[in-house]
Amino acid sequence: MDDRRRGASLASRVRLDTDEQLHTRVAWYYFVANMTQQEIGDRLGASRVRVNRLLAACRERGLVQINIRGDLAACTALEGRLVATYGLTDAVVVPLADSASGMLDGIGVAAASYIAERLGDHMTLGLGWGRTLRAVLRAIPNRPLEGVSVVCLQGGLSHCSGINTFELVSAYADRFGADQHFFAAPVFASSEADREMILAQEPTRETYDKGRNADFALFTAGEISDSMLVTYGVETAEERASLQAAGAVGDVLGTFLDAEGAAIDHPLNRRSVAIAPSDLRGVGRRILVAGGGHQSMAIRAALLSGTPNVLITDELSAQELLDQ
Numbered sequence: 366m367d368d369r370r371r372g373a374s375l376a377s378r379v380r381l382d383t384d385e386q387l388h389t390r391v392a393w394y395y396f397v398a399n400m401t402q403q404e405i406g407d408r409l410g411a412s413r414v415r416v417n418r419l420l421a422a423c424r425e426r427g428l429v430q431i432n433i434r435g436d437l438a439a440c441t442a443l444e445g446r447l448v449a450t451y452g453l454t455d456a457v458v459v460p461l462a463d464s465a466s467g468m469l470d471g472i473g474v475a476a477a478s479y480i481a482e483r484l485g486d487h488m489t490l491g492l493g494w495g496r497t498l499r500a501v502l503r504a505i506p507n508r509p510l511e512g513v514s515v516v517c518l519q520g521g522l523s524h525c526s527g528i529n530t531f532e533l534v535s536a537y538a539d540r541f542g543a544d545q546h547f548f549a550a551p552v553f554a555s556s557e558a559d560r561e562m563i564l565a566q567e568p569t570r571e572t573y574d575k576g577r578n579a580d581f582a583l584f585t586a587g588e589i590s591d592s593m594l595v596t597y598g599v600e601t602a603e604e605r606a607s608l609q610a611a612g613a614v615g616d617v618l619g620t621f622l623d624a625e626g627a628a629i630d631h632p633l634n635r636r637s638v639a640i641a642p643s644d645l646r647g648v649g650r651r652i653l654v655a656g657g658g659h660q661s662m663a664i665r666a667a668l669l670s671g672t673p674n675v676l677i678t679d680e681l682s683a684q685e686l687l688d689q
Contacts, residue, residue, distance in 0.1 A: 480583065492515055497585040653667055
């Protein structure tokens with residue numbers, strides 16, 4: 366390596382070190398020294414807004430890991446009732462927050478803890494897509510494991526707002542030092558014949574088989590009126606209207622469900638490039654992570670479909686599910 370390249374490499378490392386030290390210092394002041402964001406800003410010569418962003422970045426990088434021990438009686442009671450009512454293996458209910466984003470973050474922390482405590486060496490994590498799984502990612506700690514694989518459970522989108530399926534799998538894999546497996550295909554094929562051709566290809570079949578034999582599957586349910594899959598994956602207003610006319614209340618991994626959890630009779634369901642929910646039933650823990658808003662119809666449909674056997678949600682959504 367010549368002097369210029371060596372110097373550039375050293376400068377890059379110094380920048381990275383300085384950046385990490387700033388994030389670590391902010392996290393220490395806030396979580397350990399119990400300083401307010403304004404006090405931290407005054408000490409570092411930064412605005413309160415910048416300190417808030419730095420704290421959010423600490424969560425994103427895994428520098429801060431939240432682990433809360435202890436029972437909350439009201440949530441514990443809801444968990445037991447959800448397990449009994451919907452035939453689940455497990456349920457986790459987080460307390461109410463003041464905002465939808467706060468509830469989403471709470472659900473993300475709970476799901477991240479659930480996965481981190483159970484995922485071990487030589488295991489496979491199957492992964493869906495959506496805003497909720499981004500919230501989980503923000504709380505997942507960096508914990509390299511041996512022989513772990515992260516597998517995409519559905520195809521991708523040609524455009525979207527925020528992180529795509531491919532990026533999400535890569536980001537989760539980075540947390541665990543894991544191998545990555547993708548569906549190198551769109552979430553909806555152009556035709557049923559194209560879908561069959563895609564799924565018949567050997568690389569796609571390998572991903573499909575690895576996903577349906579995973580140790581964990583982590584996914585969400587999208588309400589039909591607020592689904593990112595509908596917003597970015599369904600091309601026309603006419604198609605979106607036809608989904609509702611066919612009785613769809615939400616989707617799980619690209620399969621649109623009616624209020625009773627049955628897959629609707631619709632062309633998009635026959636063009637979906639994803640692991641069919643029925644093929645996930647061999648996965649030990651099928652974890653539905655959803656809530657933080659008016660999602661209870663989609664969550665209920667997912668539960669009635671029999672796809673998940675673990676639910677992680679918020680207190681309000683849990684109560685709505687039981688009221689239904």
